[in-house]
Amino acid sequence: MQKHTDREYESELETLRERVLLMGATVEQLIGAALDAFERRDVALAQQTIENDDQIDHLEVEIDRLCLRILALRQPVASDLRFITMSLKLVTDLERSGDLAVNVSERVVELGSFPSMPAHELICRMGSLAQGMLRDALDAFVTGDALKAQAVAERDNSVDALYEQLFPELGAIMRADPESVESATRLQSIGKYVERLADHATNIAEMVVFMVRGQDVRHGFEVARVGRR
Amino acid sequence: MQKHTDREYESELETLRERVLLMGATVEQLIGAALDAFERRDVALAQQTIENDDQIDHLEVEIDRLCLRILALRQPVASDLRFITMSLKLVTDLERSGDLAVNVSERVVELGSFPSMPAHELICRMGSLAQGMLRDALDAFVTGDALKAQAVAERDNSVDALYEQLFPELGAIMRADPESVESATRLQSIGKYVERLADHATNIAEMVVFMVRGQDVRHGFEVARVGRR
Numbered sequence: 124m125q126k127h128t129d130r131e132y133e134s135e136l137e138t139l140r141e142r143v144l145l146m147g148a149t150v151e152q153l154i155g156a157a158l159d160a161f162e163r164r165d166v167a168l169a170q171q172t173i174e175n176d177d178q179i180d181h182l183e184v185e186i187d188r189l190c191l192r193i194l195a196l197r198q199p200v201a202s203d204l205r206f207i208t209m210s211l212k213l214v215t216d217l218e219r220s221g222d223l224a225v226n227v228s229e230r231v232v233e234l235g236s237f238p239s240m241p242a243h244e245l246i247c248r249m250g251s252l253a254q255g256m257l258r259d260a261l262d263a264f265v266t267g268d269a270l271k272a273q274a275v276a277e278r279d280n281s282v283d284a285l286y287e288q289l290f291p292e293l294g295a296i297m298r299a300d301p302e303s304v305e306s307a308t309r310l311q312s313i314g315k316y317v318e319r320l321a322d323h324a325t326n327i328a329e330m331v332v333f334m335v336r337g338q339d340v341r342h343g344f345e346v347a348r349v350g351r352r
Numbered sequence: 353m354q355k356h357t358d359r360e361y362e363s364e365l366e367t368l369r370e371r372v373l374l375m376g377a378t379v380e381q382l383i384g385a386a387l388d389a390f391e392r393r394d395v396a397l398a399q400q401t402i403e404n405d406d407q408i409d410h411l412e413v414e415i416d417r418l419c420l421r422i423l424a425l426r427q428p429v430a431s432d433l434r435f436i437t438m439s440l441k442l443v444t445d446l447e448r449s450g451d452l453a454v455n456v457s458e459r460v461v462e463l464g465s466f467p468s469m470p471a472h473e474l475i476c477r478m479g480s481l482a483q484g485m486l487r488d489a490l491d492a493f494v495t496g497d498a499l500k501a502q503a504v505a506e507r508d509n510s511v512d513a514l515y516e517q518l519f520p521e522l523g524a525i526m527r528a529d530p531e532s533v534e535s536a537t538r539l540q541s542i543g544k545y546v547e548r549l550a551d552h553a554t555n556i557a558e559m560v561v562f563m564v565r566g567q568d569v570r571h572g573f574e575v576a577r578v579g580r581r
Contacts, residue, residue, distance in 0.1 A: 187437075195433055200424050208420060211437055212444060215555075294533050301527040308523060308540065315544065326444075 132197050136206070139189050143210050146182040147261040150221045153179070154257065154320065157227040158250040161313060169231035172224060179221040183214045202334070209334045213264075216323040220257065223316045223323075230309045230316075237306045242292045246310060249285045249317045252278065256324035260331060269335040275328035282321040289314045361426050365435070368418050372439050375411040376490040379450045382408070383486065383549065386453040387479040389460045390542060398460035401453060408450040412443045431563070438563045442493075445552040449486065452545045452552075459538045459545075466535045471521045475539060478514045478546045481507065485553035489560060498564040504557035511550040518543045 153175055160169035190211045193199060199207055237243075256275050263272035293307045293314075382404055389398035419440045422428060428436055466472075485504050492501035522536045522543075 191433060191437060194423060194437065195429050198427055204420060204424055208416075208423065208437075208440055211440055215441060215444060290537065294537060297526055297533045297537075298530040301530050304523050304526045308519065308526075308537075311537065311540070312544075315541075 132193075135189070135193050135197070136203060139186065139193065139207070139210060142182060142186050142189065143213065144261070144265065146179060146186065146214060146217050147257075147264070149179055149182065150217045150224070151254070151257060151261070153221050153224040154227075154254060157224040157231070158247070158254060158317075160228055160231045161250065162247050164231070164234070164236050166232050166235060169228040172228040173232070176221045176225050179218055183218045186210060186214045202337075205334045205337060209330045213327055213330055216326050220320055220323045223320050226316050227313050230313050234306055234309050237310075240296065242289060242296065242307070242310050242314075245285055245289055245292065246314050246317060249282050249289075249314065249321070252282050252285070253317050253321040253324060256282075256321055257327070260324045260328040263328060263331045264334075267331075267335050269332045272328040272331035272335070276325050276332075279321050279325045282318060286314055286318045361422075364418070364422050364426070365432060368415065368422065368436070368439060371411060371415050371418065372442065373490070373494065375408060375415065375443060375446050376486075376493070378408055378411065379446045379453070380483070380486060380490070382450050382453040383456075383483060386456040386460070387476070387483060387546075389457055390479065391476050393460070393463070393465050395461050395464060398457040401457040402461070405450045405454050408447055412447045415439060415443045431566075434563045434566060438559045442556055442559055445555050449549055449552045452549050455545050456542050459542050463535055463538050466539075469525065471518060471525065471536070471539050471543075474514055474518055474521065475543050475546060478511050478518075478543065478550070481511050481514070482546050482550040482553060485511075485550055486556070489553045489557040492557060492560045493563075496560075496564050498561045501557040501560035501564070505554050505561075508550050508554045511547060515543060515547045 153172060156168060156172045156175075159165065160172060190207050193207055256278050259271060260275045262268070263275065289311070293311050297304050297307045382401060385397060385401045385404075388394065389401060419436050422436055485507050488500060489504045491497070492504065518540070522540050526533050526536045
């Protein structure tokens with residue numbers, strides 16, 4: 124009987140892991156499409172992306188429910204408990220990343236075609252960095268690789284550095300050509316969304332470190348292991 | 353013996369509730385100060401605010417730890433379980449709201465003094481709406497008032513409506529006077545931060561509804577109660 128329950132418990136955990144991975148993959152895809160649409164000024168692709176985040180919202184609700192169910196019916200401890208509580212938090216970051224992908228796409232639709240400019244390239248570079256960070260954070264989650272996760276968190280600085288270049292860049296364009304204000308402010312928004320995408324990837328990476336090591340690396344504090352007393 | 357454990361458990365839950373409330377009050381105060389600094393163009397107050405969010409970061413880590421501890425050592429079910437998992441998620445929104453307050457203050461410092469304009473008033477109005485939403489969401493959390501929480505979530509639309517007025521407003525200013533680009537883009541950023549503050553308050557409010565009713569109101573789905581089977 125105990126064995127049977129153990130197997131059920133294992134399979135619930137496995138289902139949870141699969142759903143989180145599916146949600147991660149779906150969000151990655153949405154972000155990839157939104158950034159592609161931006162890079163290629165592809166309004167049709169952007170439009171498609173906007174309509175595509177329903178599945179993400181459903182997955183978030185489903186994962187939350189699964190977590191609560193496991194917490195209520197089993198008594199997970201140690202690494203299982205950290206995995207479940209991490210999943211609860213992680214889906215929030217994933218869901219908001221999906222929203223940001225939609226926001227990027229909305230701005231791409233509004234932009235339509237716009238002239239080539241250094242700011243566009245700058246944002247594309249930020250985008251591919253942020254995408255890489257999310258991919259590696261999710262990889263680290265799958266493989267339980269705390270070192271990889273920690274490296275992701277450190278890459279956030281490169282995105283922030285590019286983001287800081289963006290404002291004077293766009294400011295100069297707007298001052299030189301007041302007609303460019305409409306498109307420049309939209310580029311600014313996209314830059315901001317991408318910067319936040321990188322922040323969400325960082326949050327996820329930090330949670331992976333916590334999940335694997337039982338150590339809290341947020342805000343520079345280290346917190347002793349819990350759930351193993 | 354059982355009674356003793358029950359009392360300990362109750363006191364752990366009480367501590368958790370207190371810490372969450374303290375964190376909420378601290379974040380509210382920080383946001384209040386940042387918005388005051390913006391309204392009165394008070395660079396000194398803004399500067400003070402920037403240095404004040406360490407306590408919030410500490411509280412987040414402490415609350416997460418408390419939640420994990422209770423989940424690991426007790427077997428909370430039903431409303432207690434929902435309260436604990438909600439706390440785990442809620443602190444993320446509170447912490448990011450604190451970060452946004454700091455971001456507002458940073459832009460206020462950069463702005464220094466700037467001329468009166470309708471956009472400034474518009475953002476102040478958004479700010480007081482967002483502040484009210486957070487206050488009411490936290491009140492609803494304390495009193496377990498799902499109706500009040502639901503009303504908060506509905507108020508997010510008013511903030512979004514003001515936010516939409518902001519962009520054409522600032523766009524017109526920048527086109528008319530290219531010298532205003534520096535300050536107008538900062539006002540735009542502050543508008544965006546305030547809009548996100550309202551989003552976080554909405555998230556918290558939706559979690560309160562879930563905590564009280566065991567119903568998921570996010571994304572327009574209703575999800576059956578869990579943790580009571």
